[in-house]
Amino acid sequence: MERVVVEMPRTPRRRAEGQQRRADQKRYLRSLAGKKGAARPKNAAERRARVQRILAILDERYPNVTCALHHSNAWELLVATILSAQCTDERVNKVTPGLFAKYPTIEDFANVSQAELAKDIHSTGFFNNKAKSVIGAAKKILGEFGGEIPREIDKLLTVPGAARKTANVVLGTAFGIASGVVVDTHVSRISQRLDLTKNADPVKIERDLIQAVPQERWISFSHQMIHFGRGICVARSPKCVECPMTALCYSEDRTA
Numbered sequence: 001m002e003r004v005v006v007e008m009p010r011t012p013r014r015r016a017e018g019q020q021r022r023a024d025q026k027r028y029l030r031s032l033a034g035k036k037g038a039a040r041p042k043n044a045a046e047r048r049a050r051v052q053r054i055l056a057i058l059d060e061r062y063p064n065v066t067c068a069l070h071h072s073n074a075w076e077l078l079v080a081t082i083l084s085a086q087c088t089d090e091r092v093n094k095v096t097p098g099l100f101a102k103y104p105t106i107e108d109f110a111n112v113s114q115a116e117l118a119k120d121i122h123s124t125g126f127f128n129n130k131a132k133s134v135i136g137a138a139k140k141i142l143g144e145f146g147g148e149i150p151r152e153i154d155k156l157l158t159v160p161g162a163a164r165k166t167a168n169v170v171l172g173t174a175f176g177i178a179s180g181v182v183v184d185t186h187v188s189r190i191s192q193r194l195d196l197t198k199n200a201d202p203v204k205i206e207r208d209l210i211q212a213v214p215q216e217r218w219i220s221f222s223h224q225m226i227h228f229g230r231g232i233c234v235a236r237s238p239k240c241v242e243c244p245m246t247a248l249c250y251s252e253d254r255t256a
């Protein structure tokens, strides 16, 4: 997933193309100023300028956001993320303090029965599947990774309960490793509304976002989009009157 950037010598033609691209971007951004209904970008330069503007707005609005799941190490974050499937972060944050007090080590999770753990996490929903995943994850991490959460996405994806979204959350938040873009329900919905993807499948959405968003922004972009989706660009009746993206948004879901 690492990007390899090959520096090419700047020929006069490449310089001219670069100047043209920057002029197109500036013209596009000027055309947005003060507008409510946004024009669609017409070419690659305008698309890039639009994405840069979206990222700048997210930075202005959500400068220091991070993962809302409480945790004190990578293992706890992995467990909390598994529990957060089909459940709110608030609910998970109510369950995890007692859970981590009862099972302070990975070994404790590996040794508990599925029925017992399912009872402990009952209020997060899908408790049997989640208990099976957490116990399986603990056994895998102890048996194959020496008790350490793997820092390579390919290895982390072999851990029970760690699909791409979970793996990206853990690597990005616990280790600061930009392995991909976390695509949850908020990121999916807003990416579609802002025309950053035309796909509905999370794996394809992530592929589109990886292309559109610079790698150094993958981690913060996901957190910012999740906050934006919880507060403004909500699923039903998005709060477009409060939205800082109106000049960039031509979604059919717009309410203002």
Ligand code: SF4
Residues within 6 Å of the ligand: 193, 194, 232, 233, 234, 238, 239, 240, 243, 244, 245, 246, 249, 250, 251, 253, 254, 255
């Ligand atoms: S809140 Fe409205 S204007 Fe803002 S991104 Fe969502 S749909 Fe577009």
